Amino acid sequence: MSKEITSRSEDYSQWYIDIVKKAGLADNSAVRGCMVIKPHGFAIWENMKAQLDKMFKETGHVNAYFPLFIPKSFLSKEAEHVEGFAKECAVITHHRLMNDPNGNGVVVDPSAKLEEELIVRPTSETIIWHTYKDWINSYRDLPLLINQWANVVRWEMRTRLFLRTAEFLWQEGHTAHATKNEAVEEARLMQKIYAQFAEEYMAMPVIQGRKTANERFAGAEDTYTIEALMQDGKALQAGTSHFLGQNFAKAFDVKFLNQNNKEELVWATSWGVSTRLVGGLIMTHSDDQGLVIPPKLAPLQVVIVPIPKPNAEIDEAVEKIMRELKAKGVSVKYDTDKKKRPGFKFAEYELIGVPVRLGIGKRDLANGVVEVARRDTKEKSSQSLEGIADYILQLLDDIQKNLFQRAVDYRTEHTTSVDNFDDFKSVLDSKGGFVSAHWDGTTETELKIKELTKATIRCIPNDGVPEDGKCILTGKPSKERVLFAKAY
């Protein structure tokens, strides 16, 4: 089965598509650019969602739900927002179908034209800030810390399963604050939470930084980002958190009475991660045999395969192992299907990324052992049945850490400091990855570099140190390095 997967070295893009489709994660649909998220892919997203939701709630956020549709006029209210966003979107113009007078199914009823067109939300700042006007009157109503889990639509021309789709699932936090400081702190806190989630749960190391003016969210005063590196040396923007200043409060006239009874405009943030994370997870860890999922997010953590098939003796031993594992909160399945041979099952579980596989045969039992295979390194070993549950618990933890370390090592090897444009181009053309370089701080230079190399500034790292240098393109003075990469 693994033979059907194109190898990464042969064609990385095709490898990605093969993994997504053959591991049962997602598929294209009848609607251009929209995907079907299949049960295995959705289970990973559900695990991500559950953990993120917990982290949001622990930091004081609550969930709510706002309308799918946005009146067209709302989009024009925040000038930069509409410039950056609102153009490619799904526009609803009518609210009724009717039988085709010629008998060919249904047609749009021309008499059911909407007075004002509705847009399927590409993001919800406008409809939410319109609502916040009713909810916020006094400093006592602040802060407002709200998150929404929702589907959004952006009419992307070139789509790729999970990474860029016309419809995608995400969460969008929208908070309102009495002071600038508090809003900036909130935006930074959410960046930190995203980074923690990416590293501890997805085992995907990320660089935390700020976006340049050119790469900022439309309508934001500052965009904080987490940037990951995929196995082909391209960067993936994995989550962003925006300090929106008072831009949306101005656009929607949202003011509050402060403690001195004076009217002030409200300060805002928004932040989001999406099903794109599933794409990031796939590309960070998987190999030519299939999907690799970090144990903390794996829908199924352990599978037990009887060799060559189930029998009373094996069943009994497995029953005991499963009971112990379940008691420790580990998800486990016993594959008793007699129609498939063990070798076929092994390949199948490798393909869908189950972190640990146990094989148990009659001879193993006689020797009091079981064969344990780990998905990340594909190492197999014989382990004593005595204390096997504890061993597996430790192994799952090892795999989680190993995946993270492997990704960190890859990133370290693929992060290069350069000091001139020739080196810059040559690194991008050869090994790719992040390139740390000086830049003169202008959008003009940034765009010129993008035009020449396709590399963009991924971020100005939070942990950057002041350093005098010269812009790799213009030679103008620079005070700190920024991180370039080609990106998804």
Place this chain on the structure above:
Amino acid sequence: MSKEITSRSEDYSQWYIDIVKKAGLADNSAVRGCMVIKPHGFAIWENMKAQLDKMFKETGHVNAYFPLFIPKSFLSKEAEHVEGFAKECAVITHHRLMNDPNGNGVVVDPSAKLEEELIVRPTSETIIWHTYKDWINSYRDLPLLINQWANVVRWEMRTRLFLRTAEFLWQEGHTAHATKNEAVEEARLMQKIYAQFAEEYMAMPVIQGRKTANERFAGAEDTYTIEALMQDGKALQAGTSHFLGQNFAKAFDVKFLNQNNKEELVWATSWGVSTRLVGGLIMTHSDDQGLVIPPKLAPLQVVIVPIPKPNAEIDEAVEKIMRELKAKGVSVKYDTDKKKRPGFKFAEYELIGVPVRLGIGKRDLANGVVEVARRDTKEKSSQSLEGIADYILQLLDDIQKNLFQRAVDYRTEHTTSVDNFDDFKSVLDSKGGFVSAHWDGTTETELKIKELTKATIRCIPNDGVPEDGKCILTGKPSKERVLFAKAY
């Protein structure tokens, strides 16, 4: 605060709206017919969702996600389905906006017209069965037991928060089976699960039954329903499960090779419950002081109010109670706000439906007691601090049972058997509720009765007993009673 709520006896509809708005459950939005679900309302829905999701998974279902949009042509494929459904819906005709050449914000870009219009899903049978064609080849691919949590849109003309909105949140199960029997069993199983959820978690008693041909889902061969009774004597259809026969398999050409290597059409079910359940929960239990939530679904189960305000001694006692309650899985909040007086807080927690309220003052502490108020009966009692956590746990259970029993009693009082049309009308006009009566089995009579009385046949109860009788309208022979009511 409770004074602002219209009483049920004065105006039941206004009472409902007052509860929804003042308890912070939902609000109207800028988009006609679409609601904003506020944090408190959404927290109730989240609790419902978590429990339902657990029950679906325990019965072998998995979640997936299908596109929001449906190509217009799909809707015409199942003739009855399009008749019953597809007319009032949101139609997407364009995919781009552009700056208004006259400088007035944005307008639809006429050059971005879609070749085929897309419909925002009113329900997903068509797009899902189009997908199933690719997923199902052999009997080995069956059964397919898939559920989706999603938003759907039906362009309703008369909307009411939670009960009937243009956009609503729901789950829709879509299963595929090799045999008719298996599909019928699945549809009945989901009816049973819905009933169990309604009664055990929402404390809302329901009648399980079948819909008449006239009230069936468009495209179904049989619709199983759960019907609840609200406090104004009107029925609420709370969930439906459909046996779809082979209608969608025919429409989308979904066949499988059976064990004898012969091609057969696949059998289908679909089933759903929605945010309408939140409306049902409100109307089943709440009173003139505000919302009443069954403890099993309450976002906050216990609130502790210091009297008159927090101090070190009270804080210490509360800390201990909270620790014990949390250890038992009870959600609890200590309201230390010094700006509000206890009386104000009491009214506020009554309004938002917290099941148990503790009041603790200095004198109580000296006597080793605490004042416990239960939301359902509004009874207060003084309870020993010793063993208070166990007492509260039992109390939450009592409240859950009491709410259910109260609703059962109400329904019993408001279910009447009648044998002639005069009695039928008089019961409907006076006490309302369910009316059990004989009917001749024809759609014609059913519609005539609806025209004359506004009452519809809610269902043919599952537990109905064969009984010879005469139709209340036509006098024609009937073999069993059916349940009529005016309905939401």
